[in-house]
Amino acid sequence: MAVWSDQALIEQDIETFLDRHLHKSLLRFITCGSVDDGKSTLIGRLLYDSKMVFDDQLASLARDSKTLGTQGDALDFALLVDGLAAEREQGITIDVAYRFFATERRKFIVADTPGHEQYTRNMVTGASTADLAVILVDARKGILNQTRRHSSLVTLMGIKQVVLAVNKMDLVGWSETSFRSIVESYREFATAIGLAAFDAIPLSGLTGDNVIAASAHLPWYQGPTLLDHLESVALDEDPALGQDFRLPVQWVNRPDPQFRGFCGQIAAGRVRPGDEVRLLPSGRTATIDRIVTYDGDLAEARAGQSVTVTLTEDHDVSRGDMLAAAAAPPEVADQFRAHMVWLATAPLLPGRPYWLQIGAKLVSASVTEIKYRLNISSLEHQAAKTLQLNEIAQVNLSLDQPIAFMAYADNRTLGGFILIDRVTNGTVAAGMIEFALRRAHNIHWQALDVSKRSRAAAKGQKPVILWFTGLSGAGKSTIANLVEKRLQAEGRHTYLLDGDNVRHGLNRDLGFSDGDRVENIRRVAEVAKLMTEAGLIVLVSFISPFRAERAMARALFEPDEFFEIFIDTSLAVTESRDVKGLYKKARAGQLKNFTGIDSPYEPPENPEIHIDTARLSPVEAAERIVTDVMGRAPDWNV
Amino acid sequence: MLYSIGKDSAVMLRLARKAFFPGALPFPLLHVDTTWKFRDMYAMRDQVAAEPGLEMIVHINQDGIRAGINPFDHGSAVHTDIMKTQGLKQALDQGGFDAAFGGARRDEEKSRAKERIFSFRDANHQWDPKNQRPELWSLYNSKIHRGETIRVFPLSNWTELDVWQYIYLEKIPVVPLYFAAERPVVERDGGLIMVDDARMRLRPGETPVLRRVRFRTLGCYPLSGAVPSEAETVTAVIREMMLTTTSERQGRLIDHDQSASMEKKKREGYF
Numbered sequence: 043m044a045v046w047s048d049q050a051l052i053e054q055d056i057e058t059f060l061d062r063h064l065h066k067s068l069l070r071f072i073t074c075g076s077v078d079d080g081k082s083t084l085i086g087r088l089l090y091d092s093k094m095v096f097d098d099q100l101a102s103l104a105r106d107s108k109t110l111g112t113q114g115d116a117l118d119f120a121l122l123v124d125g126l127a128a129e130r131e132q133g134i135t136i137d138v139a140y141r142f143f144a145t146e147r148r149k150f151i152v153a154d155t156p157g158h159e160q161y162t163r164n165m166v167t168g169a170s171t172a173d174l175a176v177i178l179v180d181a182r183k184g185i186l187n188q189t190r191r192h193s194s195l196v197t198l199m200g201i202k203q204v205v206l207a208v209n210k211m212d213l214v215g216w217s218e219t220s221f222r223s224i225v226e227s228y229r230e231f232a233t234a235i236g237l238a239a240f241d242a243i244p245l246s247g248l249t250g251d252n253v254i255a256a257s258a259h260l261p262w263y264q265g266p267t268l269l270d271h272l273e274s275v276a277l278d279e280d281p282a283l284g285q286d287f288r289l290p291v292q293w294v295n296r297p298d299p300q301f302r303g304f305c306g307q308i309a310a311g312r313v314r315p316g317d318e319v320r321l322l323p324s325g326r327t328a329t330i331d332r333i334v335t336y337d338g339d340l341a342e343a344r345a346g347q348s349v350t351v352t353l354t355e356d357h358d359v360s361r362g363d364m365l366a367a368a369a370a371p372p373e374v375a376d377q378f379r380a381h382m383v384w385l386a387t388a389p390l391l392p393g394r395p396y397w398l399q400i401g402a403k404l405v406s407a408s409v410t411e412i413k414y415r416l417n418i419s420s421l422e423h424q425a426a427k428t429l430q431l432n433e434i435a436q437v438n439l440s441l442d443q444p445i446a447f448m449a450y451a452d453n454r455t456l457g458g459f460i461l462i463d464r465v466t467n468g469t470v471a472a473g474m475i476e477f478a479l480r481r482a483h484n485i486h487w488q489a490l491d492v493s494k495r496s497r498a499a500a501k502g503q504k505p506v507i508l509w510f511t512g513l514s515g516a517g518k519s520t521i522a523n524l525v526e527k528r529l530q531a532e533g534r535h536t537y538l539l540d541g542d543n544v545r546h547g548l549n550r551d552l553g554f555s556d557g558d559r560v561e562n563i564r565r566v567a568e569v570a571k572l573m574t575e576a577g578l579i580v581l582v583s584f585i586s587p588f589r590a591e592r593a594m595a596r597a598l599f600e601p602d603e604f605f606e607i608f609i610d611t612s613l614a615v616t617e618s619r620d621v622k623g624l625y626k627k628a629r630a631g632q633l634k635n636f637t638g639i640d641s642p643y644e645p646p647e648n649p650e651i652h653i654d655t656a657r658l659s660p661v662e663a664a665e666r667i668v669t670d671v672m673g674r675a676p677d678w679n680v
Numbered sequence: 681m682l683y684s685i686g687k688d689s690a691v692m693l694r695l696a697r698k699a700f701f702p703g704a705l706p707f708p709l710l711h712v713d714t715t716w717k718f719r720d721m722y723a724m725r726d727q728v729a730a731e732p733g734l735e736m737i738v739h740i741n742q743d744g745i746r747a748g749i750n751p752f753d754h755g756s757a758v759h760t761d762i763m764k765t766q767g768l769k770q771a772l773d774q775g776g777f778d779a780a781f782g783g784a785r786r787d788e789e790k791s792r793a794k795e796r797i798f799s800f801r802d803a804n805h806q807w808d809p810k811n812q813r814p815e816l817w818s819l820y821n822s823k824i825h826r827g828e829t830i831r832v833f834p835l836s837n838w839t840e841l842d843v844w845q846y847i848y849l850e851k852i853p854v855v856p857l858y859f860a861a862e863r864p865v866v867e868r869d870g871g872l873i874m875v876d877d878a879r880m881r882l883r884p885g886e887t888p889v890l891r892r893v894r895f896r897t898l899g900c901y902p903l904s905g906a907v908p909s910e911a912e913t914v915t916a917v918i919r920e921m922m923l924t925t926t927s928e929r930q931g932r933l934i935d936h937d938q939s940a941s942m943e944k945k946k947r948e949g950y951f
Contacts, residue, residue: 049922049923052919052922052923053919053923056915056916056918056919056922057915059922060845060848060915060918063841063845064845064849137794137809137810137812138794139786139793139794140786140793140794140836140837141787141793142786142787142837142839144839144841151837163814164814166814166816167814167815167816170816170817171816171817171818295700295702295703296703297702297703297704301702301703303702305699307818334701334702335698335701336697336698336701337698348699350701385814397823399819399821400819401819454817455817455818458816458817458819459819460814460816460819460821462821462823467821467823467824467825468813468821469813469814469815469816469821472814472816
């Protein structure tokens, strides 16, 4: 580096320098502010003034400042950090960027996060790993909607150290009054969002005043400069160290039959050989034998270390399981209250199953209720049926299996999760667990003496579910009806759940929005499941347009019970037939969200049975289905 | 795991060894060979490949060889694209690999500062910087469709100093070219290019002279600039690095073409 603050030491005694550098603490912080608040300029200034900019980078900066800069002939420090071509052209930061610098006292990683509303997800990303947030405010503009938004978000993400950097003080004549009034109005908002304390610093990123060196323009300000503050702010010793031992198992290491090691990063507490641990979810108890590392066995390991442990007993443990202090195991639950930030363009659909990833565990989860949507500027709680990009809500979640966890406020690793869309594989939400719902603890499965198997045996049949999907008017109900008649004639016990009929009763409260369609299918799938438990052969005739919900329905049943039957009739044909006159209405705009017209139909990729209605008559189709199902369900004649 | 023979690869390999100890690495190493690396680099690669429990795949873009692609006639941009970027895509496709580790760091270059640790690539190996998956806490979404891949950068948050410090603390062997020695070089386009073998084409007026130099980054020898140096040990290298006034990537000729050149290469599939 051009001139390093430790320069003399480096020149004279590099070993001592390296030893000191190794033991410096690391502060991870994020900077947030509105467009034009001067974030990139401030970070560029921090890097430049702490001598982290090399001569060749400076030369390229000088060149770029002339062609792309906004500061006339002066250096435009924002260009040091705006990396992507699109950002340089538009003069804005698009994506979260990470910068690295070090001083004599500390090492730093800065997450530079964009200010525009549409990129909130990047801010949440940057905040998830930060210990401190620098919130920039333009001294001329004061507290903006964006300032409130960003402050709420960093508080929500669990950041407790906040610096209010009042920037561009040069443009308000270094006025103490302006500074004080901004600090006062921020204090009100901070209290409202539960931010206990913050530090306010007046500065100018452009001129460098009070960024690193104290400013002669601010004689009324006695506090530290921004860098002084960053270097000296007390870092909470990681609270996870004082908690009970938790090791989420990331991988099982089995190089040979004699060795079975459980690898992962310790999420809380400490562990020593001889410690008793509880294995979750199995609940069995075991004893730590060794803590194995490449550099030799350890006598103790603690939160933050990545280790491989072996157990004295020979128990089965898999990726996603947890080893925890036997005397104080964590809570295990499958229903939660959580805060969630929606990160995708496609809205949240309550009831739809998503993947939930927490630690090394991947389970299926759905939002069962949106308690409220949070307006993070006004802090108002609003009712909501769905969530759009960048919206924040408190929700209830239901998982398909119980997981060990801690509240996010206590442990980010064991309480933070993401949701993944099962079709696009995109990361669609970030969530913070608050607590397990009591109902998860209190409602247990009632063990029943008469089983599904005995009920089915009494009827002399194997219960299966025939799920008919296809466009409105494709012929689903006609064919399903014929299939049921054939089965009845053979003495089978059946029931046909028809989309239109169910909407007259059980689902009369649901409309045709995407969210309601998901709930419609969820209820029918659950009803069908109860009926198969009763030993019935169930026929479901629903448009069921989305792959995700058909997959959800399928997941409720045994692998050999579920038959997805695609009644494949082209839109042109169904529309020309238009038995119920619905296509005509939809085309006329009188019927909203009509599948195939203004709401999508996602055809099955691998249905068990594919009926092309252009080739088969309804009677032939029914015949083919009965034959196929009988052929594929070997237990058909129990 | 991409193995480029350089110092970052050496560190990444050591970390992987530690992670899977006492087992062997559950994945092979892949070296995409442009055929123009320094002889010392090949020696180091073969030494590593001979270590027990390691599988080393070496891939050379044979289309490039048939077309006679080389850094002299085709320039750094074409040579790097065909032998390195296209070669890498071929190797990943041939191996059917759905994820590959790379040693890139965010502190290297501006567009890399915005890279995810799990960087998603479409079926054509392309990176879309405007459409990256949000990456929160230490939760990495590894779900992909058939044909899509993920590049994983475990050293994302390391700095150049961190890398050297780790090499120092762990006593990790690195290619001797990182340390100063008398080497035959010519001055070319403002840099010092080492004459590593007989394939080096000298321009009129160029005569190799012996100078004490070392390399801050290693690549194809005709494209890697040396710096005059007296640093013969790891600590001396760190000392020199901390007192120098130019950045690490300056020695790489590929970055100078245009300001956003790295981003462009990455979009096209460069590591």
